[in-house]
Amino acid sequence: MNGELPVVVVGAGPVGLAAAAELRERGLEPLVLERGPAAGTAVAQWHHVRLFSPWPELVAPAAVRLLEPTGWRPPDPTYPTGREWAERYLRPLAAALGEQVRFGAEVVGVARRGRDRVVDAGRETEPLTVHVRRSGGGEERITARALIDASGTSGTPNPLGGDGLPALGERAATGRITYQVPDLTDSAVRDRYAGRHVVVAGSGHSALTALVAFAGLAENDPATRVSWVLRRGTVGDAFGGGAADQLPARGALGARAREAVATGAIRVVTGFRTRAVESGSDGRLTLAPDAGDRIEDVDEVVVLTGFRPDLSWLSELRLELDATLQAPVALAPLIDPNVHSCGTVYPHGVRELSHPEPGVFLAGMKSYGRAPTFLALTGYEQVRSIAAALAGDRAAAERVELVLPETGVCGGAGVFDEPSQDGGFCGTPAGAEPISLSAPH
Structure with missing residues (x-):
């Protein structure tokens, strides 16, 4: 039956x-x-x-x-x-x-x-x-x-909080936090971030995608500031496998993100595990870590931690x-x-x-x-x-037969100072160059 x-x-x-x-x-x-x-x-x-x-x-x-x-x-x-x-x-x-x-x-x-x-x-x-x-x-x-x-x-995206749970104040600040790659080709979305201090949290391909997009936004609007927050102690292999990646578009994405960081368009903050999100009287946010310096005067947070x-x-x-x-x-x-x-x-x-x-x-x-x-x-x-x-x-x-393209890099987010990757979606805004994303569900 x-x-x-x-x-x-x-x-x-x-x-x-x-x-x-x-x-x-x-x-x-x-x-x-x-x-x-x-x-x-x-x-x-x-x-x-x-x-x-x-x-x-x-x-x-x-x-x-x-x-x-x-x-x-x-x-x-x-x-x-x-x-x-x-x-x-x-x-x-x-x-x-x-x-x-x-x-x-x-x-x-x-x-x-x-x-x-x-x-x-x-x-x-x-x-x-x-x-x-x-x-x-x-x-x-x-x-x-x-x-x-x-x-x-x-x-079910992972939260900003460094211990796998939402940081104190994270839920209350959802109006200034997003958990997906923003579409900066949309004028309304672009206006939300242009000229603001934007924090991008995460070290996977989604984060690299956002960094490349925001670097382009900062080039056109120099008042835009971008801080890249990583839980790991070093940038390590976050930029991916480059030429070793058998998906060329994915390797190219990492190269573009590396270049954006090298030019100074993006401030890198390593070893930062968010404990609290504090809202100021002006509506701007402060990110407080378990230890170390706080990140202040934040307008928008893009959480891409898997x-x-x-x-x-x-x-x-x-x-x-x-x-x-x-x-x-x-x-x-x-x-x-x-x-x-x-x-x-x-x-x-x-x-x-x-x-x-x-x-x-x-x-x-x-x-x-x-x-x-x-x-x-x-x-x-x-x-x-x-x-x-x-x-x-x-x-x-x-009889399972499958050959997958080598990434050149992968890793977990559970190690503080070793090369790792927060995971999740990965990609780049659509444009003339095919730099993109491994498929989700």
Whole structure:
């Protein structure tokens, strides 16, 4: 009976839609639940950012096979923006899947039917119940044979606070703090930052993207001041692998950020772990660290310190997650940013992504927990393997073959003075030069 039920996929982003295409190709019934109003809602948040990967690395093979009969053709091998990725690929793919994708459907909980996580009996035989809240009001429960959580991490950015929790006063200052790369091509957004003192916090590719953009803003408006705040004790390898990066656009981004710092357009503050955000009577902010000098007269803060998975609605399922990365325990050693770059991550699939809870998988960026620098290619291979396993083709599921481009650098944010990377999205504002971003969920 369970075999007749749908496989629920959470999230209509690149990996979720790829999962649906893989399931459908294998004769399984996918049901994609997306809380946003359209495919690629999370991608639309960084519509102005150009990706590090060219089109051939951003489309899933099963998705192409589903789309081509509709007359769709893969775009030329250029570097698309987030907007182009959504409009030219994700939304046509969702349309091809038709009623197998539901929008305005937020998953708020998943459990084994009639059992909380404490009950042993029936976990191998009873289906899952997926609790859904509809955007128009009302709730429903969907019975499913399996769950693929490809909801990503973009909705849960890491805070400014240096201990992983919001700094004192951080929530109260949200009017002057943003947690994504600003679109400085938008005149209203540009006016918000021009001529101001802007602090950029973070050392991953997203932070480099913002630094390059703000350096350009400061060149046109010299009254603009930019302070770059790093938790680590040195800049180290934050600029990336340069020529060693097999994604040339990503290497070029680091080179441009290095140049901006070298020219003096950006003030660098290392070893700064924010304890408090204080608001002055004039509305400006002061950032106070655990130790050392304060950063005063701050107008705007751009926090780009990575993302983390939202596990709250999975609390009734038996997940086995690494205590440090919050990634599946079998996957965590393969993606530890203190050891691996995304180019040295061992190819992995259903074996590494399985949990004690039967038929439940975290895929895409969410499977990486707090590890940074996830590529779309990785997610596509993950869901290909998962779909094969759910269809009973164990040989195909375990035959994981994937070659990823070497980054030249990667690292974690948990070390104070060693080279590291806060992680998360990475990219550059869209423009004539294709300098961009590794794919999110």
